[in-house]
Amino acid sequence: MKLAEALAERAEATRRVERLRARVVGSARYQEGETPAENAADLLAEAGEALDSLESLIRRINRTNAAVSxxxxxxxxxxxxxxxxxxxxxxxxxxxxxxxxxxxxxxxxxxxxxxxxxxxxxxxxxxxxxxxxxxxxxxxxxxxxxxxxxxxxx
Incomplete structure (x- = not known):
């Protein structure tokens, strides 16, 4: 993968994490007797996995930026x-x-x-x-x- 592709992937991953954050916040509370639109715990776990992947990608980008002349x-x-x-x-x-x-x-x-x-x-x-x-x-x-x-x- 080229560095430019990784940068585009990082931008998309960041947007995905932000969308998941918004969905978690929207589902974190619900009215008694109602069913939440989405399972906030599952969304939170998905956000955690996305953040772990994003961290790995950022580390690789930073290593590459520091090494490439x-x-x-x-x-x-x-x-x-x-x-x-x-x-x-x-x-x-x-x-x-x-x-x-x-x-x-x-x-x-x-x-x-x-x-x-x-x-x-x-x-x-x-x-x-x-x-x-x-x-x-x-x-x-x-x-x-x-x-x-x-x-x-x-």
């Missing part, structure tokens, strides 16, 4: 950490540019006209955000390519 990007784990930080950095730079751009013009305050000035170079920040967005896209493509090339470890 992506060349200059390090391991997949290193590349994922880099991508996460690039996304955070992009968010900070974009928020700073948005805040610095603010509302243009004057604001009337206490009968005097005050100009709002930008404390940061908006155009430079937008250019920096564009560079970061490109880096994120390129790194994400390299990660995805590796996911489809790497075999999942046991």
């Amino acid at each position: 992506m060349g200059r990007d390090g391991t997949v784990t290193d590349a994922l950490a880099r991508r996460d930080v690039l996304r955070l950095r992009h968010g900070v730079v974009t928020a700073a540019a948005d805040a610095a751009a603010g509302q243009r013009g004057t604001v009337r305050q206490l009968r005097s006209e005050l100009m709002m000035l930008s404390a940061l170079p908006v155009a430079d920040l937008r250019a920096q955000a564009d560079v970061l967005a490109r880096e994120i896209r390129e790194l994400d493509l390299r990660i995805q390519r590796t996911n489809w090339e790497a075999d999942l470890l046991d």
